[in-house]
Amino acid sequence: MMLLPPVTVHYPHVEVRPDVLAASPFISGTRIPVRRLWSWHRSGTTVETLIARYPQLGPAKIMSALAFAYDNAAVVEADLARERKLLEQEAARVGERG
Numbered sequence: 001m002m003l004l005p006p007v008t009v010h011y012p013h014v015e016v017r018p019d020v021l022a023a024s025p026f027i028s029g030t031r032i033p034v035r036r037l038w039s040w041h042r043s044g045t046t047v048e049t050l051i052a053r054y055p056q057l058g059p060a061k062i063m064s065a066l067a068f069a070y071d072n073a074a075v076v077e078a079d080l081a082r083e084r085k086l087l088e089q090e091a092a093r094v095g096e097r098g
Contacts, residue, residue, distance in 0.1 A: 002082045009071035013064035024079050025068060027061050035079045037062060038069040 004023060007016055014034060016025045025034040037050055050062050069076045 004078045005074045007072050007075055011064045011068040013061040014068040027057060027065050034065045034069055035076050037065050038076050041066055
């Protein structure tokens with residue numbers, strides 16, 4: 001498994017634990033990875049839409065996750081790359097079976 005770069009700036013609503021989501025940064029109290037919010041936000045999804053999509057998080061957790069992503073872009077981008085690689089590997093395995 002590909003290791004992620006170290007977190008340089010910590011945020012109160014974001015955790016990174018080796019026993020949760022393979023050490024992907026996630027929003028405290030959930031299993032929602034920061035990479036998911038970052039990816040949508042980067043592709044044009046507004047903060048308001050993210051809040052509407054995840055009302056249980058509220059604005060503070062969403063803003064904290066996005067701030068974490070901006071301050072730790074290498075970590076979040078590496079996490080996205082790792083996810084893409086895992087999805088490609090899974091698609092290849094499914095294709096071999098099909």
